[in-house]
Amino acid sequence: xxxxxxxxxxxxxxxxxxxxxxxxxxxxxxxxxxxxxxxxxxxxxxxxxxxxxxxxxxxxxxxxxxxxxxxxxxxxxxxxxxxxxxxxxxxxxxxxxxxxxxxxxxxxxxxxxxxxxxxxxxxxxxxxxxxxxxxxxxxxxxxxxxxxxxxxxxxxxxxxxxxxxxxxxxxxxxxxxxxxxxxxxxxxxxxxxxxxxxxxxxxxxxxxxxxxxxxxxxxxxxxxxxxxxxxxxxxxxxxxxxxxxxxxxxxxxxxxxxxxxxxxxxxxxxxxxxxxxxxxxxxxxxxxxxxxxxxxxxxxxxxxxxxxxxxxxxxxxxxxxxxxxxxxxxxxxxxxxxxxxxxxxxxxxxxxxxxxxxxxxxxxxxxxxxxxxxxxxxxxxxxxxxxxxxxxxxxxxxxxxxxxxxxxxxxxxxxxxxxxxxxxxxxxxxxxxxxxxxxxxxxxxxxxxxxxxxxxxxxxxxxxxxxxxxxxxxxxxxxxxxxxxxxxxxxxxxxxxxxxxxxxxxxxxxxxxxxxxxxxxxxxxxxxxxxxxxxxxxxxxxxxxxxxxxxxxxxx
Amino acid sequence: xxxxxxxxxxxxxxxxxxxxxxxxxxxxxxxxxxxxxxxxxxxxxxxxxxxxxxxxxxxxxxxxxxxxxxxxxxxxxxxxxxxxxxxxxxxxxxxxxxxxxxxxxxxxxxxxxxxxxxxxxxxxxxxxxxxxxxxxxxxxxxxxxxxxxxxxxxxxxxxxxxxxxxxxxxxxxxxxxxxxxxxxxxxxxxxxxxxxxxxxxxxxxxxxxxxxxxxxxxxxxxxxxxxxxxxxxxxxxxxxxxxxxx
Numbered sequence: 167x168x169x170x171x172x173x174x175x176x177x178x179x180x181x182x183x184x185x186x187x188x189x190x191x192x193x194x195x196x197x198x199x200x201x202x203x204x205x206x207x208x209x210x211x212x213x214x215x216x217x218x219x220x221x222x223x224x225x226x227x228x229x230x231x232x233x234x235x236x237x238x239x240x241x242x243x244x245x246x247x248x249x250x251x252x253x254x255x256x257x258x259x260x261x262x263x264x265x266x267x268x269x270x271x272x273x274x275x276x277x278x279x280x281x282x283x284x285x286x287x288x289x290x291x292x293x294x295x296x297x298x299x300x301x302x303x304x305x306x307x308x309x310x311x312x313x314x315x316x317x318x319x320x321x322x323x324x325x326x327x328x329x330x331x332x333x334x335x336x337x338x339x340x341x342x343x344x345x346x347x348x349x350x351x352x353x354x355x356x357x358x359x360x361x362x363x364x365x366x367x368x369x370x371x372x373x374x375x376x377x378x379x380x381x382x383x384x385x386x387x388x389x390x391x392x393x394x395x396x397x398x399x400x401x402x403x404x405x406x407x408x409x410x411x412x413x414x415x416x417x418x419x420x421x422x423x424x425x426x427x428x429x430x431x432x433x434x435x436x437x438x439x440x441x442x443x444x445x446x447x448x449x450x451x452x453x454x455x456x457x458x459x460x461x462x463x464x465x466x467x468x469x470x471x472x473x474x475x476x477x478x479x480x481x482x483x484x485x486x487x488x489x490x491x492x493x494x495x496x497x498x499x500x501x502x503x504x505x506x507x508x509x510x511x512x513x514x515x516x517x518x519x520x521x522x523x524x525x526x527x528x529x530x531x532x533x534x535x536x537x538x539x540x541x542x543x544x545x546x547x548x549x550x551x552x553x554x555x556x557x558x559x560x561x562x563x564x565x566x567x568x569x570x571x572x573x574x575x576x577x578x579x580x581x582x583x584x585x586x587x588x589x590x591x592x593x594x595x596x597x598x599x600x601x602x603x604x605x606x607x608x609x610x611x612x613x614x615x616x617x618x619x620x621x622x623x624x625x626x627x628x629x630x631x632x633x634x635x636x637x638x639x640x641x642x643x644x645x646x647x648x649x650x651x652x653x654x655x656x657x658x659x660x661x662x663x664x665x666x667x668x669x670x671x672x673x674x675x676x677x678x679x680x681x682x683x684x685x686x687x688x689x690x691x692x693x694x695x696x697x698x699x700x701x702x703x704x705x706x707x708x709x710x711x712x713x714x715x716x717x718x719x720x721x722x
Numbered sequence: 723x724x725x726x727x728x729x730x731x732x733x734x735x736x737x738x739x740x741x742x743x744x745x746x747x748x749x750x751x752x753x754x755x756x757x758x759x760x761x762x763x764x765x766x767x768x769x770x771x772x773x774x775x776x777x778x779x780x781x782x783x784x785x786x787x788x789x790x791x792x793x794x795x796x797x798x799x800x801x802x803x804x805x806x807x808x809x810x811x812x813x814x815x816x817x818x819x820x821x822x823x824x825x826x827x828x829x830x831x832x833x834x835x836x837x838x839x840x841x842x843x844x845x846x847x848x849x850x851x852x853x854x855x856x857x858x859x860x861x862x863x864x865x866x867x868x869x870x871x872x873x874x875x876x877x878x879x880x881x882x883x884x885x886x887x888x889x890x891x892x893x894x895x896x897x898x899x900x901x902x903x904x905x906x907x908x909x910x911x912x913x914x915x916x917x918x919x920x921x922x923x924x925x926x927x928x929x930x931x932x933x934x935x936x937x938x939x940x941x942x943x944x945x946x947x948x949x950x951x952x953x954x955x956x957x958x959x960x961x962x963x964x965x966x967x968x
């Protein structure tokens with residue numbers, strides 16, 4: 167739907183201030199960045215993570231007592247989808263060296279390096295291969311690649327500053343030092359990075375970066391990386407993929423090592439035992455849990471399954487008390503609600519503005535700070551832009567980019583978003599976009615180390631399901647980097663483990679029985695099941711009429 | 723939750739696989755199907771127009787025209803009758819990217835059906851991303867891999883072109899082969915990247931990074947606040963004043 171006449175009136179205020187703002191940019195004058203202290207004040211007052219009652223204690227499991235979002239706690243305090251007594255672990259349907267759970271960026275990168283290291287690989291994924299948040303990442307991938315102005319040293323400082331200095335140093339070190347290698351690896355696989363004539367990669371700023379190191383493939387960087395990795399995996403016969411086959415439980419062995427997973431065929435509703443010498447969890451994040459009823463940029467399958475699986479098997483969780491709200495999700499038109507508007511627009515210089523067309527924050531603060539300032543402007547200052555559906559938004563002034571970088575820049579550099587909004591009758595090279603913070607990234611997750619090892623031998627963790635590398639807040643462009651770097655590491659180390667592993671043991675689901683017992687002992691009586699697998703967008707009226715339908719969790 | 727339940731006076735009829743449902747007029751086809759009672763497993767992915775899971779075809783009564791769209795991006799219209807095509811069988815040739823050449827021979831060897839193109843333009847008309855599919859196939863037939871790559875760049879690989887091609891070509895898999903050939907062999911490599919990789923491997927930054935890792939939080943905060951920020955408008959030749967950590 168195009169902008170309403172009310173909104174078109176308000177856009178005139180943005181247009182009125184635009185020439186002066188462009189002039190300022192040209193002179194190199196920026197809206198001042200907040201000090202570390204001021205950042206903290208804004209976060210504590212306005213960030214959804216800090217809101218009273220937004221965190222509750224987990225009452226069971228290895229991180230008992232840790233306070234995180236209630237939506238995730240409800241999944242951790244749920245029962246398994248299966249009764250362990252009904253699963254015959256001697257009936258092995260699939261046998262492989264390495265089972266990778268999740269077919270996104272991290273899982274596919276892991277599959278490639280595992281195969282290169284001689285392992286037989288099976289990817290089990292909930293939807294299609296490549297259906298993942300990686301596909302949806304737009305803006306870019308960070309790496310210090312230009313030695314005359316940047317180095318991993320500065321990348322490291324930026325990562326830590328963004329993460330409130332809480333990041334696990336060894337993980338952040340691995341991320342920034344492996345970054346150039348990951349980029350070269352992608353280039354060699356044929357990823358179409360946006361380059362200059364001589365092959366030099368174009369790079370932009372992201373929120374919280376001190377050097378321009380955001381490399382990109384137009385505004386569909388994640389899709390370009392994902393489709394390339396997927397194509398490469400399909401070229402290697404040693405990598406098998408099971409689609410529409412999520413894992414619902416990890417299987418351990420009598421020695422406490424990981425020995426596979428129970429898989430569920432979403433279409434035929436059968437459960438299968440997959441036996442493996444090593445397992446890599448690469449299931450991604452959890453925006454589809456709609457924390458605090460926020461909208462999300464995430465993929466349909468982002469329901470936090472891997473955290474549930476790992477936690478039940480005995481892994482601790484960390485940094486899950488913070489969730490990343492991306493400042494710029496579409497809030498109008500309603501049909502496109504929650505869809506991500508890449509930070510690259512702000513990296514390219516587009517201002518963010520209130521109802522009067524005034525700047526109220528520098529457009530390149532780290533994401534959590536930027537989001538807090540948007541929420542403040544709408545709630546406390548009350549200068550948000552009202553939408554027809556009764557929500558509030560902030561202007562993101564994309565037409566500025568045309569004025570600064572020449573006509574046609576928006577269409578050329580942001581083809582994905584240009585086409586998308588054009589379909590709704592909005593020309594973002596001429597009209598600003600209306601945005602509001604939206605759930606974007608699971609900063610925390612399962613505890614792991616820089617070799618992607620977890621506390622359970624034979625179980626590896628990689629990508630968004632894991633926690634620590636980004637501390638309390640991830641910077642733009644470090645998630646695509648994360649899945650490439652730690653995907654590759656997980657695949658390589660799992661393959662080495664497979665070669666060296668000698669003893670095999672009897673498979674068991676006793677950890678599930680123990681978990682159920684712990685729930686009972688904590689007085690948690692529930693018929694909730696987890697992992698959730700798919701979010702619930704069904705129509706309650708329809709459900710009322712489904713008199714003979716039986717739901718286990720959200721799935722019929 | 724995405725579907726809000728309230729008293730609706732804005733319902734319009736649509737026909738999902740021929741069956742009539744009344745759905746809110748402002749909904750996308752995807753949300754309308756959920757509103758109608760479908761639980762989507764196939765035919766739903768990113769819900770943001772980039773993954774290609776939800777290719778949909780539809781018609782209107784009285785019109786010969788076949789319309790296409792992504793279900794997550796297309797708003798319903800009264801009386802449309804539709805079906806999703808969540809999967810369509812496709813050819814995918816297996817190749818070793820290290821051994822192929824960026825030439826027409828590679829395209830034809832792996833996808834000989836490329837040469838069967840009838841230039842009917844049905845693929846282009848079937849593309850929900852408005853890509854000039856026939857033009858990139860024509861570029862492929864000429865061996866113009868650069869053009870093939872550029873024209874197909876926005877492809878979400880939904881497969882609607884393939885489902886309708888009378889020459890039985892799988893356009894989107896030819897396109898990704900073309901893009902990978904272009905990205906790997908035709909565009910010049912980034913020399914600055916290769917030399918940075920060497921520097922990292924030589925351990926050039928090892929000591930300064932290890933030092934940072936051992937630094938206390940206060941010092942880190944000071945170092946962070948004192949970072950020299952590359953100006954946004956700076957040109958490619960910008961260098962910082964402090965070069966000690968480069």
